Amino acid sequence: MxxxxxxxxxxxxxxxxxxxxxxxxxxxxxxxxxxxxxxxxxxxxxVTDRCLVVPAASELAYADVLTPADVADSPWITPVGQSGLADWSGHGEQDRAVEVRSPGGVAAAVAATGRLGLHAEPARTYFPHPDVRFVPMEGPPAxxxxxxxxxxxxxxxxxxxxxxxxxxxxxxxxxxxxxxxxxxx
Missing domain, CATH: 3.40.190.10 (Periplasmic binding protein-like II)
Known part of the structure; x- marks a missing residue:
């Protein structure tokens, strides 16, 4: 049939x-x-690695791999949605000054604000932005x-x-x- x-x-x-x-x-x-x-x-x-989305002008933009300790004091965008997002991102206290509600908004929010964001590695391909870089980041996979x-x-x-x-x-x-x-x- x-x-x-x-x-x-x-x-x-x-x-x-x-x-x-x-x-x-x-x-x-x-x-x-x-x-x-x-x-x-x-x-x-x-299952893919995660990467840090950083402004292209940032000193972090050309690192080979970053650790949570490398960016512990940096300002972040806040993914809003399922409670598990905060656990996956693992960047601690969120100030919620810049909230993003979908994967497609991460790179644009990083470019506009200079804050950091977290994404799955395939974002390099699916959400490119000329003003950001995607740097491998240690931590739980996506x-x-x-x-x-x-x-x-x-x-x-x-x-x-x-x-x-x-x-x-x-x-x-x-x-x-x-x-x-x-x-x-």
């Missing part, structure tokens, strides 16, 4: 990423898993995951799940290949 699956793109922020799935606004979501997926099936898709309602595991969810895992595998093969042209995207 052939199933027709219709897809549409819905941008979710950290505050609503799990609730959009719970309420049925979306059937399945790709999200930054920081906990809070109660009532959902949350399945890891990829987990991109798929989430769907445990009550609504449909054929469409399974088709999306299969495609997402296949795409993640291809990206992994491309990055691991000795010749970058060995596997095309």
């Amino acid at each position: 052939q199933h027709h699956v219709r897809t549409r793109y819905v941008e979710l922020d950290w505050t609503t990423q799990y609730d959009a799935v719970r309420t049925g606004e979306v059937d399945v979501a790709v999200l930054h898993d920081v906990g809070g997926g109660d009532g959902l099936t949350v399945e890891p898709l990829s 987990v991109a995951a798929l989430a769907w309602s445990t009550r609504r595991h449909t054929a469409a969810v399974e088709a999306f799940r299969s495609a997402a895992h296949g795409s993640a595998a291809l990206v992994g093969l491309r990055r691991d290949a000795p010749d970058s042209d060995a596997v095309s995207p």
